[in-house]
Amino acid sequence: MSILFNLISDAITSRFKGYKSLNRITQRSNQKPAFAFNANDTNLNRVLNVGGNSKLIELPDFYQNWDHILLDIDPKGKPDIVCDARELTSLPPLQFDAIYCSHNLEHYYKHDVAKVLAGFLHVLKSDGFVHIRVPDIGELMRIVVQRNMDIDAFLYESPAGPITVHDVIYGYGVEVERSGNDFYAHKTGFTQRSLNSTLNKYGFPHVYSNCGNLEIQAFAFINKPNEFTSRLLNLPDS
Secondary structure (H helix, E strand, O other), X not given: OOOHHHHOOOOOOXXXXXXEEEEOOOOOOOOOOEOOOOOOOOOOOEEEEEOOOOOOOOOOHHHOOOEEEEEEOOHHHOOOEXXXXXXXXXXXXXXXXXXXXXXXXXXXXXXXXXXXXXXXXXXXXXXXXXXXXXXXXXXHHHHHHHHXXXXXXXXXXXXXXXXXXXXXXXXXXXXXXXXXXXXHOOOOOEOHHHXXXXXXXXXXXXXXXXXXXXXXXXXXXXXXXXXXXXXXXXXXXX
């Protein structure tokens, strides 16, 4: 997960209105996935947090009382599953009611996004959903043009320090330099339209998305969401 996730306002973390509904639409590792959970040991809804870094980073409120399974390629954050998100098809299928992927998808090259989404399809239950959050490059471009900003121009102040246009596009430069790991760099980007169409293309016909605070949030479904999920996420009537 990018440190930019912690620097962007959490104003849209909770349920929000005005979704756009569409119809029809970690470095590669030789390490085998390490499991620290039993798929049959709980009756709770189960959410797979892909690339979430640490369970100390809270999930949105509607995941309260869910079984939180953390997957990350980096074992330092003590994930339940150590795995490259491009290799999710190596996991048992149909295990999760939701997949939460916050500020992680942009860290893969465009051609690898298809592999990540194929893995989501593999591990997600048929009535489950994928919850994705990524930087909003469309909004960033509008701001840059309107303000006549340069790529290295200051964009906003964060608790970690100043954030530039370059940081939002390519990843937080301070973190990339400090870690020495280019996986923290952004390798692709999305507008609301491109994220929706990508999800459609790779197996999620029903997508609800919205934007705010330089962030796109999308809920994607294999099948039309059921009544429970629609209420949980405050989705509009389709």
